[in-house]
Amino acid sequence: MTLWHGRFEGGPAAELMAYTVSLPFDRRLAADDITGSRAHVRGLGRVGLLTGEEVSSILEALDTVEAELTDGTFVFEPSDEDIHTAVERRVTELAGPAGGKIHTGRSRNDQVATDLRLFAKRELAAVARRVLDLQHVLFERAVEAGDAYLPGYTHLQRAQPVLLAHHLLAHGWALARDVDRLLDTRDRLDVSPLGAGALAGSSLPLDPASVAADLGFARVFANSLDAVSDRDFVAEALFDLALIGVHLSRVGEEIVLWSSEEFGFARLDDAYSTGSSMLPQKKNPDIAELARGKTGRLIGHLTGLLATLKSLPLAYNRDLQEDKEPLFDAVDQVSLGLAAVAGLMATTTFDHQRMAAAADSPATAATDLAEYLVVAGTPFREAHAIVGGLVREALEGSTSLAELVAAHPALGDEAAALIGEGIGVRRRTSPGAGGPEPVAAQVEAFRARLDADDARVRAAGA
Numbered sequence: 315m316t317l318w319h320g321r322f323e324g325g326p327a328a329e330l331m332a333y334t335v336s337l338p339f340d341r342r343l344a345a346d347d348i349t350g351s352r353a354h355v356r357g358l359g360r361v362g363l364l365t366g367e368e369v370s371s372i373l374e375a376l377d378t379v380e381a382e383l384t385d386g387t388f389v390f391e392p393s394d395e396d397i398h399t400a401v402e403r404r405v406t407e408l409a410g411p412a413g414g415k416i417h418t419g420r421s422r423n424d425q426v427a428t429d430l431r432l433f434a435k436r437e438l439a440a441v442a443r444r445v446l447d448l449q450h451v452l453f454e455r456a457v458e459a460g461d462a463y464l465p466g467y468t469h470l471q472r473a474q475p476v477l478l479a480h481h482l483l484a485h486g487w488a489l490a491r492d493v494d495r496l497l498d499t500r501d502r503l504d505v506s507p508l509g510a511g512a513l514a515g516s517s518l519p520l521d522p523a524s525v526a527a528d529l530g531f532a533r534v535f536a537n538s539l540d541a542v543s544d545r546d547f548v549a550e551a552l553f554d555l556a557l558i559g560v561h562l563s564r565v566g567e568e569i570v571l572w573s574s575e576e577f578g579f580a581r582l583d584d585a586y587s588t589g590s591s592m593l594p595q596k597k598n599p600d601i602a603e604l605a606r607g608k609t610g611r612l613i614g615h616l617t618g619l620l621a622t623l624k625s626l627p628l629a630y631n632r633d634l635q636e637d638k639e640p641l642f643d644a645v646d647q648v649s650l651g652l653a654a655v656a657g658l659m660a661t662t663t664f665d666h667q668r669m670a671a672a673a674d675s676p677a678t679a680a681t682d683l684a685e686y687l688v689v690a691g692t693p694f695r696e697a698h699a700i701v702g703g704l705v706r707e708a709l710e711g712s713t714s715l716a717e718l719v720a721a722h723p724a725l726g727d728e729a730a731a732l733i734g735e736g737i738g739v740r741r742r743t744s745p746g747a748g749g750p751e752p753v754a755a756q757v758e759a760f761r762a763r764l765d766a767d768d769a770r771v772r773a774a775g776a
């Protein structure tokens with residue numbers, strides 16, 4: 315029998331139950347559901363809607379339900395539509411008439427919103443911790459990379475040399491914004507919807523603020539309709555997670571490129587690469603590829619939920635049940651991805667020589683040659699044209715760029731000396747640039763950011 319059978323003459327059709335049940339996935343909210351119920355029951359006790367004895371016997375039943383769910387002895391009934399009805403049914407079996415009072419002044423609509431916010435608060439902090447773990451790996455690899463340098467690219471064409479540390483920390487800063495975004499989303503969702511009831515609050519003397527405080531929420535809802543229909547926090551969380559996926563996909567794409575024979579910048583550790591079932595020589599960057607591939611699914615979760623929310627009338631509609639599976643999956647996939655990419659980045663060997671050889675190709679000095687002319691008073695556009703002409707000449711003829719530069723009246727030997735091993739990277743000297751001096755400052759700034767974020771994530775419980 316369902317919890318709402320009173321109004322109905324007959325029972326639900328098998329097809330209805332098969333299509334509408336959420337228990338297969340929302341049982342993941344069991345612990346949060348019990349937490350919410352405990353606070354709700356204590357709240358009912360405080361305002362005199364339950365006696366002290368009733369509160370105690372319901373809390374005791376909730377303890378039993380929690381233990382049964384944890385040790386796997388909880389028996390679900392075919393009529394349990396979702397985790398909320400399953401828990402309430404069992405509490406009523408255990409606590410008798412007092413159990414029948416647990417749902418006083420509450421609806422599954424404010425209950426499920428409460429559960430999901432408790433879940434999101436905890437899990438977003440946990441994801442932020444995993445992002446930090448990956449940032450630590452990138453930071454350590456950056457420090458260890460020392461003076462190693464590689465070509466920086468635009469349009470995937472060699473552009474100007476930068477330190478490997480600079481390149482690794484570029485991904486680190488993107489992840490720093492992710493941590494910030496997760497904590498920001500978490501702050502905004504820190505609102506208790508409990509006490510909103512089905513949609514309009516209650517005629518009973520509920521005290522939602524005290525229940526919010528009991529649950530550790532920072533704030534309480536201001537509008538009951540909004541409280542039960544708001545899933546902005548799920549959409550925001552899905553955006554945050556999708557963007558982390560996008561960031562992982564960009565790291566992944568580079569590892570795919572770098573580990574190819576064509577680049578030869580990186581060698582993958584055996585434990586973080588896979589073989590081919592047919593081609594004996596293969597060592598494949600599957601983690602890096604799935605970091606790209608799974609991001610499609612994360613973006614799908616975000617757009618899917620936005621489509622579900624679009625045009626929904628106030629307040630609760632069953633459509634909202636579709637909020638949970640994308641959120642659970644996104645949290646799981648991003649968590650697995652962060653750990654796998656952290657392992658991949660911690661164990662990959664970088665070939666500093668191959669990187670340097672690619673970075674030292676003469677044309678990557680072209681901008682420095684133009685800037686040499688700028689310092690001597692030539693307008694940049696003119697300098698650009700002069701050096702561009704020399705690069706074209708070098709490519710078309712048999713004279714090297716260095717020789718052409720040395721022979722040019724406005725350039726000469728001093729300018730030609732700008733072409734050479736490791737010279738270009740040392741000239742990246744402006745603030746935030748990719749050369750040794752600014753990168754040393756950047757490393758310190760990144761270290762400070764990691765320490766500060768570490769404290770923020772710890773304060774958020776992870």
Ligand code: ARG
Nearest residue numbers: 336396422423426632634635
């Ligand atoms: N399983 C439902 C959900 O996830 C719980 C809320 C059901 N509320 C209702 N009025 N049928 O949204």
